[in-house]
Each structure stands twice: as structure tokens, then as C-alpha cells.
Amino acid sequence: MIRVAQATAFIRKCHIGLLALSLLLAACSSPQKAPTGKAKPPHNPNDGRYAHEKDFGPDEEIDLSHVPDAVPRYEVRTIAGNKNPYTVLGKTYHLIKDESAYKERGYASWYGKKFNGYHTSNGELYDMYAMTGAHKTLPIPSYVRVKNLDNGKSVVVRINDRGPFHEGRIIDLSYAAAQRIGIHKTGTGRVEVEIALPNDAPPIPLRAGKAVASSNESALPPGTYLQVGAFAQKTAAKQFAANIGTKLTYPLTIQSAQSPKEIHRVRVGPFTNAKSLQDARDQLARIKIFEAHVVYQ
Incomplete structure (x- = not known):
């Protein structure tokens, strides 16, 4: 009787072990459920902000050669536009602490009517016909001299916005500034960007024979x-x-x-x-x- 009881107990244990093994194998072989919800895309501050999906220039050719360079001056730098660090499209940017020796070569692009009249990063209204620009890491406002490396033309612009966030581009210019250095038709161009400090601005470009009343009154x-x-x-x-x-x-x-x-x-x-x-x-x-x-x- 003892041996029969022991044999029965042994068989029962085997059944329990086989059942547990079967459940384990079933769990391993079952298809895994896809995670619920979609991954949140990288933050883009421009999503849904503008009336037009694509950017474009004026409806007709406009001669902006008379628009003077921005004139570097000392300005109070407010928190607006100078958040540090900040993140766009999943990438974090840190502002340059001392821009006095800033100089860089790369590609410039321009932005136009899609953004015209909308707020820039420091709260100003973007004017595609003024001498301004956007930079990822220079303090706002800053002034830079932008030189087209292919034709030697240059312009001084005031940085009041953030961008461009396209790979390989170091500055976004207003349409007026892009026209001045000859990249408004090609869209991009090879440039050298250098900090421009007060009392370090070149003469304002004028049409032949025109005199300057003052640095701001060409x-x-x-x-x-x-x-x-x-x-x-x-x-x-x-x-x-x-x-x-x-x-x-x-x-x-x-x-x-x-x-x-x-x-x-x-x-x-x-x-x-x-x-x-x-x-x-x-x-x-x-x-x-x-x-x-x-x-x-």
C-alpha cells in the first residue's frame, strides 16, 4: 500500500510539472502584443503655426539694394529668445557664452513670406524686407557680417530669431539680405559668418551718387x-x-x-x-x- 501511494504521488508531481512546462512554452511561443500608443515625435515649435505650408518669395522681383545694413549697437538681451539650453526636433542647443570671436563657414538659406509678419524668437515681427537673420546659438540680438564665398558680396544683419534647423546650414537670412549677397534665387549659398561689433560695421551700400545723411538715414x-x-x-x-x-x-x-x-x-x-x-x-x-x-x- 505504501509503494502504491508513493507511486501515485510521484505521478501527480509529474503531471503538475508537465502542466507548468506546457504553460511556459505556450507563453514563450505566443505573439507579443505591440505597445499601445504611438511614440511622440520630436518637438517642432513651428507645427501648425503658419498659414502656408511651404515658403516662397515676393510675387514679383523687387530691388532691395537700397536697404541699408543693420548697424551693430549694444542692446539689452532679455530672456525672450535666449532660452539656454533649448531643444528642437529632438536636438538640444547651447548658446555661445562669448560670441566676440565667433566666425564660421557653411551654408546660408533664407526665409520669406511664409514667416513674414509672424513673431520671431524674441517676440519681434519678422520682416522679410529688413536686414535680419536667424542663428541657432548666437545670443539674441547679435550682429553678424555674412559674406558670400562665391561672389564676395557681404551684408550685416541683426540676429533676432532661431534657426535654421536643417542639417548643414548655419544661418537663415531675410529675403532682403539674401538678395543683397545673391542667394535669393538659388535658395542657399556658401558663406562666411563673422560677429560684427559696435563701431565695426562697413559703410552702408548706396546707389551711385547718393550721399549718406547718417548711419541710419541713407x-x-x-x-x-x-x-x-x-x-x-x-x-x-x-x-x-x-x-x-x-x-x-x-x-x-x-x-x-x-x-x-x-x-x-x-x-x-x-x-x-x-x-x-x-x-x-x-x-x-x-x-x-x-x-x-x-x-x-
Whole structure:
């Protein structure tokens, strides 16, 4: 009887062991469930921010050769635009502690109407027709001289934004600055970027024969205007001019043409120097008009 009981107990233990082994093998051979939820993509501060998906330049060719270089000066650097470190698209950037010896070579690009009128990293409004730029690690604001290594043209811009976050590019220029150094048609160009300190700015480029009133007041060609609208009906042009005229300190005119088709252009000006032209741009920006462009009448 004892041997029968021992044999029964032994068989029972074997059954239990085989059952446990079967469960273990089944668990190992079962397909693994995919993790629930999707991985969070890297943070992109521009997602859903702009009205246009792709960037582009002005609707027609605009000569911006008269726009003066940014003039380096000492400015208070606020927390706005100078978060340190910061992370974009999964990559963390640290600001340069001492930019006084900064100099770098690489590729420049430009940004235009997609971003025009939107806030830059330090809260200013981006103006594609002003001499500004975006840099990943220079303090904001900073001033840099950008030289096109292929043609020798250079421009001084004020850094007031962050970017570009494309591999291989070291600076994003405004459309005006890109035109000045000749990369507005190619989109990118080989450049040398060097810090520009106060009292270290080159003379402001001017058209031949024009004199400089001061470093911020370069003379403009006669008949320089800002065009703010074009209408097929003169009544619409007059109504638009009346609506914005009370908000500006500069005169408005309507220039009409009948051929090849009827068109009525609303223009602000004329301007005799770059300082007054920029002041008019600022006034227009305050009433949400960001796409004024220079014309000569």
C-alpha cells in the first residue's frame, strides 16, 4: 500500500510539472502584443503655426539694394529668445557664452513670406524686407557680417530669431539680405559668418551718387514708395486708402493705369531716406499690413 501511494504521488508531481512546462512554452511561443500608443515625435515649435505650408518669395522681383545694413549697437538681451539650453526636433542647443570671436563657414538659406509678419524668437515681427537673420546659438540680438564665398558680396544683419534647423546650414537670412549677397534665387549659398561689433560695421551700400545723411538715414532714389495694395476698381482703392490713411503719418497716393488692364495701386510715400521708409513699415505692421514692397514711381 505504501509503494502504491508513493507511486501515485510521484505521478501527480509529474503531471503538475508537465502542466507548468506546457504553460511556459505556450507563453514563450505566443505573439507579443505591440505597445499601445504611438511614440511622440520630436518637438517642432513651428507645427501648425503658419498659414502656408511651404515658403516662397515676393510675387514679383523687387530691388532691395537700397536697404541699408543693420548697424551693430549694444542692446539689452532679455530672456525672450535666449532660452539656454533649448531643444528642437529632438536636438538640444547651447548658446555661445562669448560670441566676440565667433566666425564660421557653411551654408546660408533664407526665409520669406511664409514667416513674414509672424513673431520671431524674441517676440519681434519678422520682416522679410529688413536686414535680419536667424542663428541657432548666437545670443539674441547679435550682429553678424555674412559674406558670400562665391561672389564676395557681404551684408550685416541683426540676429533676432532661431534657426535654421536643417542639417548643414548655419544661418537663415531675410529675403532682403539674401538678395543683397545673391542667394535669393538659388535658395542657399556658401558663406562666411563673422560677429560684427559696435563701431565695426562697413559703410552702408548706396546707389551711385547718393550721399549718406547718417548711419541710419541713407538717401533713397527719387520717387521711392511702399506699395500696399492694387485694385481693379478705383472705388475699392479709394476705400482702402481711406481706411488706413488715418492710421499712418505718411501720405497715401493712388497710381492708376489703364493698359494692359485697368489697375489702381495704393502707395505710401514718397520716402527720401531708409529711416523714414522703415518707420512707415513699422506703422503698417501695427495695422497688420506686412507685404508692402518698394516701388519707384
